[in-house]
Each structure stands twice: as C-alpha cells, then as structure tokens.
Amino acid sequence: MTGNDKGSQWTxxxxxxxxxxxxxxxxxxxxxxIELTVSEDIFRIECxxxxxxxxxxxxxxxxxxxxxxxxxxxxxxxxxxHGGDGDFKSMEPMARLYASRFGHKAVAMTFPGRLYLDDxxxxxxxxxxxxxxxxxxxxxxxxxxxxxxxxxxVHDDSQKLRYGSRLLARAKPGTNxxxxxxxxxxxFVEGMKEAMRRHFPAGEYSIYGTGHSTGGxxxxxxxxxxxxxxxxxxxxxxxxxxxxxxxxxxxxALGKVAGFERVTETPNTRTDPFNELYIxxxxxxxxxxxxxxLGREGPNALMRLPSLMEEVHAWWDQEKCRPQFKAEYIIxxxxxxxxxxxxxxxxxxxxxxxxxxxxxxxxxxxLPHPVPAEKGNRVPNVLFAIAKDSRDHSPExxxxxxxxxxxxxxxxxxVSVARFDASTHFYFRAEKDLPLxxxxxVAEHFNAGMKSGYFLQN
Numbered sequence: 001m002t003g004n005d006k007g008s009q010w011t012x013x014x015x016x017x018x019x020x021x022x023x024x025x026x027x028x029x030x031x032x033x034i035e036l037t038v039s040e041d042i043f044r045i046e047c048x049x050x051x052x053x054x055x056x057x058x059x060x061x062x063x064x065x066x067x068x069x070x071x072x073x074x075x076x077x078x079x080x081x082h083g084g085d086g087d088f089k090s091m092e093p094m095a096r097l098y099a100s101r102f103g104h105k106a107v108a109m110t111f112p113g114r115l116y117l118d119d120x121x122x123x124x125x126x127x128x129x130x131x132x133x134x135x136x137x138x139x140x141x142x143x144x145x146x147x148x149x150x151x152x153x154v155h156d157d158s159q160k161l162r163y164g165s166r167l168l169a170r171a172k173p174g175t176n177x178x179x180x181x182x183x184x185x186x187x188f189v190e191g192m193k194e195a196m197r198r199h200f201p202a203g204e205y206s207i208y209g210t211g212h213s214t215g216g217x218x219x220x221x222x223x224x225x226x227x228x229x230x231x232x233x234x235x236x237x238x239x240x241x242x243x244x245x246x247x248x249x250x251x252x253a254l255g256k257v258a259g260f261e262r263v264t265e266t267p268n269t270r271t272d273p274f275n276e277l278y279i280x281x282x283x284x285x286x287x288x289x290x291x292x293x294l295g296r297e298g299p300n301a302l303m304r305l306p307s308l309m310e311e312v313h314a315w316w317d318q319e320k321c322r323p324q325f326k327a328e329y330i331i332x333x334x335x336x337x338x339x340x341x342x343x344x345x346x347x348x349x350x351x352x353x354x355x356x357x358x359x360x361x362x363x364x365x366x367l368p369h370p371v372p373a374e375k376g377n378r379v380p381n382v383l384f385a386i387a388k389d390s391r392d393h394s395p396e397x398x399x400x401x402x403x404x405x406x407x408x409x410x411x412x413x414x415v416s417v418a419r420f421d422a423s424t425h426f427y428f429r430a431e432k433d434l435p436l437x438x439x440x441x442v443a444e445h446f447n448a449g450m451k452s453g454y455f456l457q458n
Contacts, residue, residue, distance in 0.1 A: 005218040010452030012416035028440035061100035068103035071453035077200035081215030150177040164283040168450025171275040182345040208229035231455030233446040241368025274342035280324040282316035295389030334368040381414040385425040
C-alpha cells in the first residue's frame with residue numbers, strides 16, 4: 001500500500017511486526033532523555049466578530065543544541081491535535097515522546113471550547129450529564145458560560161447501531177450558543193494558524209502535523225493554509241472530511257472487523273445540524289471496547305460481557321474529566337448543508353452581503369476539501385500509520401478508498417501506509433510488553449521520514 005516513493009532516500013515500511021515493535025519501544029524508552037521546558041500558552045483571537053480563547057501546551061528541548069532538524073535543515077516542529085473526546089492532555093504522552101526522545105518541539109493544541117479555563121489542572125468537573133438535566137457545554141471564552149436556557153435536550157436513536165442512544169444539546173436560534181456553534185469552524189482554522197505562527201516561525205521551523213482520529217481532518221484542513229507546513233504524520237488519523245465521508249460509506253456497507261463481517265449498516269451519510277452538540281457518555285467507550293475485544297479475543301469476548309462492561313465503566317470514570325462533547329461531524333463527514341447553514345447564520349450576524357458573504361460561505365464549504373493548488377499550498381506528503389485492532393482504520397479501507405482518493409488530488413501528494421501489529425485506535429495506550437503502546441515505533445517511523453527527505457515535495 002505504498003504510494004509514490006520516487007526520489008525518497010527512505011522507503012516507508014509497510015508493516016511492523018510485534019517483536020519488532022517491542023524492540024523499538026525498549027530501545028526508544030531506555031535511551032537518553034532530553035531535558036525539556038514545558039509551558040502553557042493561552043491566547044485570544046478575534047474571528048467572525050467574536051473573541052475566542054485558545055490554548056496549547058508546549059514541549060521543547062531545553063538546549064537549542066538538542067533541537068532536531070529535518071532533511072531541509074529546518075528545526076522540526078510537531079503540531080498535535082487530540083481526538084473527538086479530548087483536549088491537549090490526550091496527546092501529552094506523544095508530545096513528550098517527540099520532544100524528549102527525538103528533539104522535536106511539540107505543541108499540543110485543544111479544540112476551541114474544549115479547554116476548561118476555570119481550573120489550572122484543565123480537568124472538567126463532574127460528569128457530562130448533571131443531576132438537574134443540564135449538560136456539559138463548551139467554554140469558548142474565559143468567564144463566558146452557556147446557560148441552560150440556551151439549548152434543548154434531544155434524545156436521538158437514529159444511529160443506535162453505532163452509538164446507542166445519543167444525547168444532544170441543540171442550541172436555540174439567536175442565542176450566544178447558537179452563534180458560537182456557527183462560528184467555531186473558521187475560528188478553529190485561525191486559532192491553529194496563530195498557534196503555529198507563535199511557536200513555529202516560518203523560515204526557522206518545518207511543521208509536521210498529527211491529529212488523533214477526529215483531529216485528523218482538522219490537520220488536513222490547516223495543512224495548506226500555513227506556509228511552512230511540511231508534512232502530515234497520520235497515526236490513527238482520519239483524512240480530509242470529503243475523503244472520510246467516502247471511507248465511512250464504504251466501511252459501513254462492506255467493512256470487516258478482525259475477519260468477521262460487520263452487522264449490516266446503511267451507508268454512513270450524516271446530516272448532523274451545525275447547532276447540535278453531541279454529549280458523550282460511557283457508550284462512547286463501549287463502541288470501541290467491543291470491536292477491540294473482538295480483535296483480541298474473538299467472539300468469546302461476548303462470554304465475559306459483564307466484566308467487559310465493568311471495564312467500560314471504569315474507562316469512562318477515568319475519561320469523563322476530559323471534555324467529552326463533540327460538534328466536528330460537519331467537517332469530518334463533509335456535511336455541506338450544515339456547513340452552509342452555519343455560514344449563512346454567521347453572514348447574517350455580521351451583516352455581510354455580496355462578494356464578502358459569498359467568500360465566507362465558500363470558506364465554510366471548502367473546509368472538508370483540499371484547497372485547489374492555484375489557491376494555496378499543495379497538499380503535503382503523508383505518512384499514515386494504523387494499529388492492529390483499530391475500530392475505524394482497517395487496511396482494506398485505506399487500500400480501497402483512502403489512498404486512491406488521495407491519488408486524485410492535483411497535484412497528488414506522496415502517500416504511504418504502515419500497519420503496526422499491536423495496539424488499538426488508542427495507539428499509545430499501554431499493553432503487554434509495550435508501556436506506551438506502539439507510540440515509540442510510530443514516532444521513530446515519522447522521525448525517519450522527516451530526516452530522510454520523504455516529505456520534500458516531488
């Protein structure tokens with residue numbers, strides 16, 4: 001499944017066996033550790049007529065002499081985004097790994113609204129659903145809160161096979177919640193650009209972006225909008241929203257998990273309105289725990305369902321201090337009707353007309369798609385990495401859908417896919433003989449690509 005490697009001094013391996021992964025992990029984690037400086041940067045931007053507080057955590061070698069450089073001679077900057085459930089803390093283990101073992105400067109960013117600004121620990125209090133019926137909602141600006149009168153609670157069973165019963169907070173038209181839900185997509189792009197400008201100056205750094213799961217389409221979204229963005233290092237990392245839409249359609253109808261046919265699903269064409277916030281619960285741990293147990297244990301996993309459910313609830317107890325709400329489907333699944341509706345609400349609030357209104361609408365509509373080469377930087381080269389027991393990232397879907405669709409981009413980026421014979425979608429979670437999962441091997445794989453010239457354009 002290797003794409004065009006012409007001109008590269010390094011051929012990206014397609015497969016890492018378990019014994020090899022253990023050897024790499026032991027070597028990387030037992031090697032010398034670089035002393036780091038660690039800091040938090042909370043900054044405010046103004047976008048679509050609103051103020052937004054953004055946050056990043058920065059991990060950098062303390063000594064400039066230990067800063068790694070890529071094949072172009074620039075210092076290596078790794079920009080990390082978490083997945084659909086988390087904040088920067090979700091990616092902190094990998095950020096530390098890149099910085100302390102490889103000399104990369106690593107910046108882990110939190111999605112807009114996900115950072116809990118009221119506590120220095122950044123841990124969210126309580127659970128996502130409160131005893132009074134209210135739910136956890138985003139904090140887009142310090143001191144600004146979404147009150148219960150700004151949303152309705154909706155129980156959705158339309159995707160019960162995949163999610164169970166879903167709980168949604170539907171923002172009421174005209175409220176601050178409604179306008180924030182309409183505005184965050186563009187604010188996210190501008191926040192990422194500002195974070196990279198602050199910490200990875202052009203001319204000094206090459207930026208390599210990675211986003212776990214939902215963070216993946218956001219990395220692709222910004223990858224052509226920053227001049228020194230050099231490559232995408234994509235571990236368990238979804239593609240552009242317009243490609244992921246096709247990926248989910250394919251896997252819903254034809255996919256397999258660990259050699260067993262999926263229960264038949266209709267194609268996963270989503271219609272989520274922009275003003276609906278998905279409130280996650282223990283069910284979101286369960287929908288990963290089931291396929292992962294199937295991959296490890298086969299159908300006998302169902303014979304221990306009570307203990308498996310205990311594991312699910314214990315997992316949720318650990319994870320509920322992370323944000324655990326989500327609204328990114330409109331980008332990650334290319335829901336054009338919802339993106340257009342969000343743009344129109346923003347246009348009306350700003351009083352835009354004519355060319356200015358159309359430009360903003362076009363910006364929203366283009367977020368899940370590659371930017372045409374004549375309008376921006378070309379799509380950077382990509383290294384994909386997928387784990388053995390991933391729920392959503394199978395070799396088949398990359399071979400049949402993802403890689404061919406990247407090949408249709410003009411000009412096509414270099415794309416390679418490596419399979420790691422261990423771990424799950426949560427690829428840096430500890431397992432037997434792998435204290436940081438396949439994380440160390442993934443980081444070494446990407447580091448080799450950066451230093452070899454793989455990411456230099458053809």
